[in-house]
Amino acid sequence: MAEKISWIPLESNPDVLNKYIHNLGVSEEWQFADVFGLEDELLLMVPRPVAAVVLLYPITEKSEATRIGEYKTDSGLYFVKQTIRNACGTIAIVHALANNEKNITFKDDKYFTKFLKNTANMTADERAEFLQADQDMGLAHDDTAQEGQTKAPPSDSKVNTHFVSFVCKDGGLYQLNGRDEAPVYHGPTSQDTLLEDAAKVVKEFMARDPEELNFTLMALSKA
Numbered sequence: 613m614a615e616k617i618s619w620i621p622l623e624s625n626p627d628v629l630n631k632y633i634h635n636l637g638v639s640e641e642w643q644f645a646d647v648f649g650l651e652d653e654l655l656l657m658v659p660r661p662v663a664a665v666v667l668l669y670p671i672t673e674k675s676e677a678t679r680i681g682e683y684k685t686d687s688g689l690y691f692v693k694q695t696i697r698n699a700c701g702t703i704a705i706v707h708a709l710a711n712n713e714k715n716i717t718f719k720d721d722k723y724f725t726k727f728l729k730n731t732a733n734m735t736a737d738e739r740a741e742f743l744q745a746d747q748d749m750g751l752a753h754d755d756t757a758q759e760g761q762t763k764a765p766p767s768d769s770k771v772n773t774h775f776v777s778f779v780c781k782d783g784g785l786y787q788l789n790g791r792d793e794a795p796v797y798h799g800p801t802s803q804d805t806l807l808e809d810a811a812k813v814v815k816e817f818m819a820r821d822p823e824e825l826n827f828t829l830m831a832l833s834k835a
Contacts, residue, residue: 616695616696616697616744617696617697617744618696618697618698619696619697619698619699619702619750619753619754619757620698620753620754620757620758621698621701621757621771622701622702622753622756622757622775623757624668624701624773624775624828624830626643626644626645626646626830628756629644629666629701629705629756629830630643630644631756632705632752632753632756633705633709633832635722635752635755635756636709636718636722636723636724636727636752637718637719637720637721637722637723637724637725638709638716638717638718638719638724639716639717639718639719641717641834641835642663642716642717642832642833642834642835643832643833643835644666644830644831644832644833645658645659645830645831645833645835646828646829646830647665647807647811647829647830647831650811650814650815650829652808655807655808655811658807658831658833659831659833659834659835660804660833660834661715661803661804661833661834662803662806662807662831662832662833663708663712663715663716663779663803663806663832663833663834664707664708664709664711664712664777664778664779664806664831664832665777665778665779665806665807665810665811665829665830665831665832666704666705666708666775666776666777666778666829666830666831666832667775667776667777667778667810667814667817667827667828667829668773668774668775668826668827668828668829669773669774669776669814669817669826669827670772670773670774670821670824670826670827671772671773671774672772672821672824674820674821675817675820675821675824677820678820679796680787680796680798680813680816680817680820681787681796681797681798681813682796682797683792683793683794683795683796683797684784684786684794684795684796684797685793685794687781687784687786687794687795687797688781688782689707689711689779689781689786689788689795690706690707690710690711690728690732691707691736691739691788691794691795692706692707692731692736692739692740692743692790693736693737693739693740693790694740694790694791695740695741695743695744696740696743696744698771699743699753699790700774700775700776700790700791701753701775702743702749702753703775703790704775704776704777704788704790705777706727706743707777707779707788707790708777708779708788708832709724710728711779711781711788712779712832713728715803723748723749723752727746727748727749730742731743736794740790773826774789774791776788776789777789778798778806778810778813779806780801780802780803780806783800783801783802784797784798784799784800784801785797785798785799785800785801785806785809785810785813786798787813798813807831811829814827814829
């Protein structure tokens with residue numbers, strides 16, 4: 613494995629992530645949107661269909677002490693380990709996009725199509741090594757990290773929040789986290805109920821450390 617490097621942390625902001633995925637080659641009909649609450653009436657406000665859900669949550673002693681769900685090494689999902697410090701935003705985006713090839717159109721002349729082709733048959737560790745050496749993905753990440761509403765922190769900053777993605781695969785709800793050993797299974801779901809079922813898991817995340825409020829939820833939807 614190559615020497616560990618650091619990237620600038622991404623801001624949890626739909627405008628930032630939308631610029632990122634569109635520059636990578638995602639059709640502009642697909643966009644991230646804020647999920648403003650976990651109540652049913654607020655979830656119904658999110659455009660449909662939802663291809664993936666991205667959560668930013670605080671890393672605390674309590675959250676680290678309790679794992680929710682079960683590892684599934686045979687899920688058939690595209691999974692990549694995180695070996696780059698502060699790259700969890702990009703890892704979450706890769707997980708959200710790569711596991712929705714049947715739903716989302718990628719432009720052939722943009723880089724993400726090439727990235728998927730190059731890494732399709734790799735293991736999670738091999739994909740991590742490829743990403744770490746991939747200058748095109750690294751530059752795309754850094755360009756996006758400079759686009760937030762707040763000044764981007766240095767790449768060697770130690771952040772206490774983390775991005776993960778939720779997707780539907782073969783009728784199952786999976787959490788994809790580059791810090792995990794494998795995708796995590798959370799029970800049955802469907803493309804129609806993905807957001808609602810992911811919201812139930814997010815409530816479990818929040819219950820681990822009720823005093824923490826720094827949670828952000830976004831849905832990748834067809835606008």
